[in-house]
Amino acid sequence: AVNVNEWLKEGKVELTVKRVLMHGLPGSGKTCSQRLLLNKGPPEKPVTDSTGIACRAVKATRMSAHDDRMEEIDVKALLLRLAHDLKKAAAKQKKSPTEDHSTEPMEDSSETKTTEPAKLADESGEATKTGYPADDIEANKIISDIVKEIPNAKGKFDRHWVYFIDSGGQTAFQELLPLFIRASSFNIITLDLSKDIDIKLEQKYRINGESLSQIDKNSTGDSKPFSCTNIQFLKDTLSSGAILQPYQPSQPIGSKEKTSTGSSSTDPQCPEYFVLGTHEDQKKPGVIEKYNDELQKLKLGSEKKGYRIIPAVINSPKIIYPVNTMLESGPKREEEAEKLCKIIYNQVSGDEITIPVQWFAFELTLLEKAEREGRSFLPIEDVLHAGESLKMNKAQTEKALQHLHDVTIILYYPQVSDYVFVDPHPILDILSRLLVRATYEIPQEHLGHFVKKTSLSNELEEDLKFRGLFTKALLKKLKDDEDFSKPNFIKLLLHLHIIVEIDKKDESEEKKYFIPSALPPCPKTRSAPKSDIDPLQIVWCSRESDLEDSYEILPVPRGIFFLAIVNLMKHSKPLQFRFASKSPEYFRYRDAMSFRVRHQKDSIGIVHIIKKDRCIEIYFEA
Numbered sequence: 001a002v003n004v005n006e007w008l009k010e011g012k013v014e015l016t017v018k019r020v021l022m023h024g025l026p027g028s029g030k031t032c033s034q035r036l037l038l039n040k041g042p043p044e045k046p047v048t049d050s051t052g053i054a055c056r057a058v059k060a061t062r063m064s065a066h067d068d069r070m071e072e073i074d075v076k077a078l079l080l081r082l083a084h085d086l087k088k089a090a091a092k093q094k095k096s097p098t099e100d101h102s103t104e105p106m107e108d109s110s111e112t113k114t115t116e117p118a119k120l121a122d123e124s125g126e127a128t129k130t131g132y133p134a135d136d137i138e139a140n141k142i143i144s145d146i147v148k149e150i151p152n153a154k155g156k157f158d159r160h161w162v163y164f165i166d167s168g169g170q171t172a173f174q175e176l177l178p179l180f181i182r183a184s185s186f187n188i189i190t191l192d193l194s195k196d197i198d199i200k201l202e203q204k205y206r207i208n209g210e211s212l213s214q215i216d217k218n219s220t221g222d223s224k225p226f227s228c229t230n231i232q233f234l235k236d237t238l239s240s241g242a243i244l245q246p247y248q249p250s251q252p253i254g255s256k257e258k259t260s261t262g263s264s265s266t267d268p269q270c271p272e273y274f275v276l277g278t279h280e281d282q283k284k285p286g287v288i289e290k291y292n293d294e295l296q297k298l299k300l301g302s303e304k305k306g307y308r309i310i311p312a313v314i315n316s317p318k319i320i321y322p323v324n325t326m327l328e329s330g331p332k333r334e335e336e337a338e339k340l341c342k343i344i345y346n347q348v349s350g351d352e353i354t355i356p357v358q359w360f361a362f363e364l365t366l367l368e369k370a371e372r373e374g375r376s377f378l379p380i381e382d383v384l385h386a387g388e389s390l391k392m393n394k395a396q397t398e399k400a401l402q403h404l405h406d407v408t409i410i411l412y413y414p415q416v417s418d419y420v421f422v423d424p425h426p427i428l429d430i431l432s433r434l435l436v437r438a439t440y441e442i443p444q445e446h447l448g449h450f451v452k453k454t455s456l457s458n459e460l461e462e463d464l465k466f467r468g469l470f471t472k473a474l475l476k477k478l479k480d481d482e483d484f485s486k487p488n489f490i491k492l493l494l495h496l497h498i499i500v501e502i503d504k505k506d507e508s509e510e511k512k513y514f515i516p517s518a519l520p521p522c523p524k525t526r527s528a529p530k531s532d533i534d535p536l537q538i539v540w541c542s543r544e545s546d547l548e549d550s551y552e553i554l555p556v557p558r559g560i561f562f563l564a565i566v567n568l569m570k571h572s573k574p575l576q577f578r579f580a581s582k583s584p585e586y587f588r589y590r591d592a593m594s595f596r597v598r599h600q601k602d603s604i605g606i607v608h609i610i611k612k613d614r615c616i617e618i619y620f621e622a
Contacts, residue, residue, distance in 0.1 A: 004143055007089045009391050011357035017407065018350035019060070019163045023237045024190035025201055025228065029278030030166050032325035033190055034061065037070050037164075037344070039337040041329040059424055060165045060408035064158040065345045068338045073161070075367060082146045082360055083153035136389035138368040142361055162348065163407045176431070176498060176517060176559065180411070180424070186348040187273045189237055191230045193322060194282035197290045200227040205440050212440045231294055234275070238298065238307050239540065239554040241271045270303050272347060274310045280322040288322055295319040305542040305552060310347050358390050359400040363409065365390065366422050375482045376423035383420045416495040417488055426484035427492065433478045438465045438518040451477055463512075467588065468519040469502070471510045498562070500569045503578070514569065516562050522592035522610070528619070529585070529594075529608045535617040553614050561611040565593055568609075575599055580606055 024030045032042060063070040064077075071077070165184070195201060205212040228236075275295060277288060296317055299309040312321035323340065327333040365386045370376055387397030401420060405412040411421035421427060433450045436442070442450060456477055463469040475486045490513065493499040499513045528535075541551040568577040577595040580586040586594035591611040597604045608619040 004086070004147070005391055007086055008143075008358050008361060011085060011089060012354050013085065013157045013357060013360075014159065014352070014354050015157070016160050016350040016352050017163065018161065018186070018345075018348040019165070019184040019407065020186050020188060020344065020348060021165045021167055021184035022188045022190065023167050023233075025192070025230070025233050026205075028190040028192045028230075029276075029325050030190050033188070033276055033278060033323070034164060034166060036323070036325045036327070036333070036337055037340055038063065038072050039069060039334055041333070042326045059410075060163040062407075062409070063162045063164055065160040065162055065341065066158045068342045070162065070337075070341050070345070075364060078360060078364060079145055079149050080153055081157050082357060082364075083149035085157060085357060086146060087150050087153050136365070136386055138372060139361075139365045139386055139389035142364045142368055145364075146361070160345070160350070162345070163409075165408050176562075180496070185271060186344070187237075187241060187271055188276055188344070189234055189273055190276045190278050191234065191291065191320070192279050193277045193287050193291075194279040194284065195230060196284050196287060197231050197294065198229050200229055202227050205436050212436070212442060212446065231291075234294075235298070236555050236558060238273060238302075238305075238309075240557040240559070241273070241307055270306055270308045272308045272310055274344060274347065275312075275320045277320045277322040278325050281324045281326065283322065288320060291320045292317050301542075301552075305554060312343075355403070356396075356400075358392055358396070359403060362387060362390050362392065362397070362400050363404060366410070366420065370422040376426055377419040377421045377482070377484065380414075380418050380420060413492060413495060416491045419485075419488060426480070426482050427489065430475065430478060430480060430484065430489055431493075431498075434464070434470065434475070434515070435518055437461075437478070438468075439520065448479070450479055452479055464518055466519075468514050468516055468590075469512045470515065470518075471512055473510060497566045497570075500566045502569070514566075516565050516590055516593070519588065519590040522587060522589040526587070526592070528610070528617075529621065531619045531621060533620060535610075535619045538616040538618070539614065555614055556611055556616060561591060561609075561616065564616070565609070568595065575604075577607070 022030050022034065035042065062073045064073055073081070192201075202213070275291070277283070277291065295309060296319060299311070299319060302309050309319060311319040313319075321340075321343070323336060327336060366378060366383065369378055369382060369386065383401070384394055384397055387394070387400065392400065398414070401410070401412045401414075404410045411424050411427070437450055437456075447455075456474065460471070460474045460477070463471075464474065472486050472490065475489065490499070493513075493515075494501065498517070499515045502512050502514050504511065540554045540557060542554065571577060576598040578598065579588070580594040580596045586606070587608055587610065588594065593609050595607045595609070597607050604622070606621040608617075608621075610617045610619070
């Protein structure tokens with residue numbers, strides 16, 4: 001017999017953990033590619049609810065990699081692996097009779113109460129003493145479930161795990177997701193081969209099988225401002241990954257970062273990119289050759305630019321990997337899944353870490369609690385209590401939470417929130433509805449997906465749509481499936497520098513918050529500000545170069561403009577940046593802003609900040 005409490009405290013699993021981040025425009029085949037990797041059949045019907053896809057954007061799918069295939073580790077699979085580990089621990093104790101391994105339950109402590117141990121038989125008839133505490137219903141259930149699965153426990157903990165993050169393609173998230181998740185050493189970019197390389201693709205928002213179009217024209221007449229070509233998206237992704245978040249290997253407990261070549265390193269590495277051409281069965285004539293030509297140019301000297309492109313074929317111009325993600329289930333699909341798995345897994349560097357089995361039981365307990373309570377977020381008090389019930393003190397529980405946050409299983413922001421987000425969808429749902437409400441056409445029959453029965457007043461709607469302003473009152477009118485605390489939501493967005501609180505003119509007014517990502521793009525017809533002084537240009541260059549004049553100027557990283565604007569507005573000393581007047585020559589767009597700059601009480605002048613493709617220009621008017 002084995003004491004479950006002892007196993008929880010002493011049990012550890014050695015793993016090589018890898019993270020893969022998938023990028024792609026809406027409808028480019030990210031979700032179908034992930035299903036192919038897992039050798040799951042194609043979707044029975046098209047995946048058309050982008051809200052659901054976007055919600056997975058900051059919650060990883062965990063996979064084990066073995067025998068040239070990947071397998072999702074869901075709740076059932078994790079339970080079976082824990083049961084196998086417990087069974088192995090019992091067998092190990094049985095083989096070591098000379099060692100002192102008490103089978104009696106641990107004595108009650110002031111931190112954790114225990115009940116009399118229950119005896120449950122494994123498939124060999126050996127008794128396993130649980131000795132688990134009675135003060136947490138969900139922890140009891142998870143430990144009981146682990147013990148009950150011992151007769152079925154055939155799968156061990158595979159050493160190689162991959163955390164796979166589908167980054168979501170919606171406009172609402174492309175520039176904001178880097179603020180929620182850390183960079184990954186290996187990235188997959190999906191490009192739709194059924195679309196030509198230079199065709200502008202409108203980025204639609206899809207929900208409940210329906211596609212919502214962008215507002216037909218922005219406030220000054222530009223049509224379909226949110227559109228992007230496949231090649232433009234590819235270049236933006238490469239430069240953003242290289243500059244905004246250069247990959248830094250994390251260092252969990254006992255970890256040792258290992259590269260794909262087998263060497264250990266703690267130095268920053270270039271993020272790697274593998275380009276997947278989806279919808280190969282519908283490819284346009286000559287489109288693969290066009291992509292390979294462009295990718296060959298991007299690949300040339302790419303490591304000096306801060307990224308590395310992994311070709312589909314070594315020593316060949318074939319860089320993009322074409323694939324039909326909609327292959328019917330059968331030998332061909334299985335063969336394609338194995339090939340893709342082998343290519344991707346062999347390239348991904350990983351962290352060798354030792355994880356306490358407590359952490360897995362803890363994760364399952366949080367999922368059980370969230371399901372039982374019918375919500376996706378839990379108060380930190382309940383979370384700490386669950387940790388205590390699994391023999392973890394507060395520091396150990398916080399370390400487990402940080403690990404789960406780092407591998408993108410939960411969201412955990414102890415600096416600003418008293419909640420742990422077991423699933424991020426309460427945050428992303430509200431944020432998505434806020435941004436879509438400002439930038440997309442919403443037919444009346446779909447309005448119920450975004451707002452409650454009470455419609456928005458014209459004032460609230462215009463504030464959001466034309467000025468990027470919202471209040472707590474507006475948030476309360478947005479549909480919220482779980483009634484997530486609006487003050488907590490606001491605190492989190494402030495912490496992530498997605499919004500900024502603006503000064504009130506009158507103390508009786510409700511607080512207003514500015515979210516630049518809700519604004520329309522600057523019209524292409526707008527001319528640059530008039531100034532006798534040439535603008536200051538901020539550019540992003542390739543990381544390394546032998547000659548200073550050979551630096552390549554890269555596209556402006558995604559999300560950097562919003563971060564700059566919000567952080568400038570948070571400044572109060574020595575300079576203050578405040579909205580310029582509503583004069584038509586001033587800018588207030590998602591990619592162009594005008595500020596009146598003050599030093600103490602003195603007005604210095606007007607600053608115009610404009611985002612271009614490869615620079616941010618700053619104009620000054622005294």
